[in-house]
Amino acid sequence: MTVDKILFAFFAALAVASAILMITRRNIIHGAVFLITTLLATAGIFLLQSAEFLFVVQIILYVGGIMVLFVFVIMLVNLDVTMRLVQFNHQRIVAGVLALVLAAQVGFAFYMGRNLLPPASREPMPAKNTEAVGAALFQHYMLAFEIASILLLVAMVGAVVMAKRKV
Amino acid sequence: MIPAEYYLMLSLALFTVGVIGVLTRRNVIIILMSIELILNAVNINLMAFSRLWSDVNGQVFAIFIITDAAAEAAVGLGIILAFFRNRETVLADEMDLLKW
Numbered sequence: 001m002t003v004d005k006i007l008f009a010f011f012a013a014l015a016v017a018s019a020i021l022m023i024t025r026r027n028i029i030h031g032a033v034f035l036i037t038t039l040l041a042t043a044g045i046f047l048l049q050s051a052e053f054l055f056v057v058q059i060i061l062y063v064g065g066i067m068v069l070f071v072f073v074i075m076l077v078n079l080d081v082t083m084r085l086v087q088f089n090h091q092r093i094v095a096g097v098l099a100l101v102l103a104a105q106v107g108f109a110f111y112m113g114r115n116l117l118p119p120a121s122r123e124p125m126p127a128k129n130t131e132a133v134g135a136a137l138f139q140h141y142m143l144a145f146e147i148a149s150i151l152l153l154v155a156m157v158g159a160v161v162m163a164k165r166k167v
Numbered sequence: 168m169i170p171a172e173y174y175l176m177l178s179l180a181l182f183t184v185g186v187i188g189v190l191t192r193r194n195v196i197i198i199l200m201s202i203e204l205i206l207n208a209v210n211i212n213l214m215a216f217s218r219l220w221s222d223v224n225g226q227v228f229a230i231f232i233i234t235d236a237a238a239e240a241a242v243g244l245g246i247i248l249a250f251f252r253n254r255e256t257v258l259a260d261e262m263d264l265l266k267w
């Protein structure tokens with residue numbers, strides 16, 4: 001068992017365990033902290049897949065940006081009343097079983113198609129990962145990049161309008 | 168090197184946990200966080216295939232997905248704040264103004 005297999009097992013177990021804890025906790029703040037753990041473990045997985053740029057983006061943007069936003073909103077809307085209520089809705093059993101059936105279907109599809117995957121390419125990823133991502137982003141995907149920036153602008157305006165007391 | 172199937176299985180597990188969270192929880196903030204989890208599972212898949220072909224395009228798509236997640240979180244949390252100000256609740260099954 002090589003080092004990267006051990007690292008993969010560690011990060012994968014951490015990600016799945018804290019994801020399960022995230023959706024079962026009664027206190028939302030605890031859920032947010034467990035989601036942060038999942039995101040950090042996912043960042044570790046990205047590093048194992050030699051995606052160094054995405055590793056940094058994941059930590060700075062997800063853990064540093066989005067999760068801070070979540071924690072702020074949780075503090076603004078956190079009601080002690082909510083914590084004492086039933087946490088799951090009345091369709092929980094049907095919904096859980098259906099989600100597991102969906103997972104079994106997709107897993108079965110993976111199992112049937114496991115030989116269709118090409119063998120992993122022997123050549124390593126481009127050595128300068130950030131340069132390669134930047135070149136692809138600003139040359140081939142320039143239009144998509146601009147559309148994404150407009151999307152972010154619209155989302156920013158929308159968030160301000162939604163959170164304003166009086167429109 | 169770790170085979171791509173392992174990453175696909177991990178991604179499937181995270182996706183399933185996210186779907187269960189979206190379908191069964193009552194708290195809207197947990198539902199939004201589960202959606203973030205689902206988007207993360209997709210990113211793991213993209214990375215796995217990017218690694219499989221030693222091609223950097225998958226990582227560019229993951230950047231776009233992270234952008235989408237950020238936009239979705241900002242607008243979604245704004246909606247939750249506005250709704251909480253009007254109705255004093257964050258429970259999904261009490262958001263039934265359009266139901267009759």
